[in-house]
Amino acid sequence: MNVCVFYYDGFCESEIVLSIWGRPVNFIFAALEDRIYISEEKQKYLPDKTIGELIPDDIDIFIIPGGDPSHLYDNIVLKDFIKALDEKNKWIAGICGGSFLMAKYGLLDGKKCTGSGSGVAPDSRFFPLYEKSHLVNEDVVIDGNKITATGQAFVEFAIAIGKVMGIYKNEDEIKMEYNWLKNIKG
Incomplete structure (x- = not known):
């Protein structure tokens, strides 16, 4: 399994705490x-x-961290690469501001999704990005090959990524992982 995490200036590293560290996963850290x-x-x-060195067929999951990716909205190289991943039905996951980029590139058109820190309010400057999407008030949303999450749901985002990768044996293992990541005893 090849998991690619995308770096950009100002990305929010704390939102990409992944429960898949230490698993049989090949991580690729990429940037423009x-x-x-x-x-x-x-x-x-x-x-x-x-990004120019990557081959879409070699990526299983592409993760876009939160932050403010607005400086990337018009980047054709990144947009074309992510669209190529989408055409190959690869998993594309965005948390918080990462979902802004997904929405801007049209990846969430007609899709159920969530975004930003605590969702996207109608008076937010980011709301127009989602005009063709179906925004829902949930921490994590999986629709087709897309995963979106609010910024505070970084643990739930990690669990969702682990689920689509098939790294958990059963619900008990998921609960144990969740409790460990949230520091819940017992």
């Missing part, structure tokens, strides 16, 4: 350029590959 990216939390990240 081969340079250091600084997260919202001011950590520095260097990608393994650029």
Whole structure:
């Protein structure tokens, strides 16, 4: 299983806590350029590959972290790559601001989705991005090959990604993982 996490300046690293670390997964960390990216939390990240070096057939899940990706809305290279993934029915997952990019690229047209920190309010500047989508008030939404999550639902997002990857044996294992990630005892 190849999981690609997309880096961009200002991405929110805390929203991509993945329960799949330590599992038999090949992680690819990609960005538009081969340079250091600084997260919202001011950590520095260097990608393994650029988007131009990736082959859509080699990616199983593409994860777009939250943050403010508005500077990427008109990026044709990224848009074409993500559209190629979608055409091959690859999983595309966006949390918080990551769903903004998905909506801007038309990936959520006609789809059930959620977005932003606590959803997308009608008076939000991001609301127009979802005019062709079906916004719902849920933490995580899976519709077709798309996963969207609110920013606070990073644990639920990780569990949803793990589920579509088939890494859990049963519901008890999911509950155990959830409780560990949320620091719930007992």
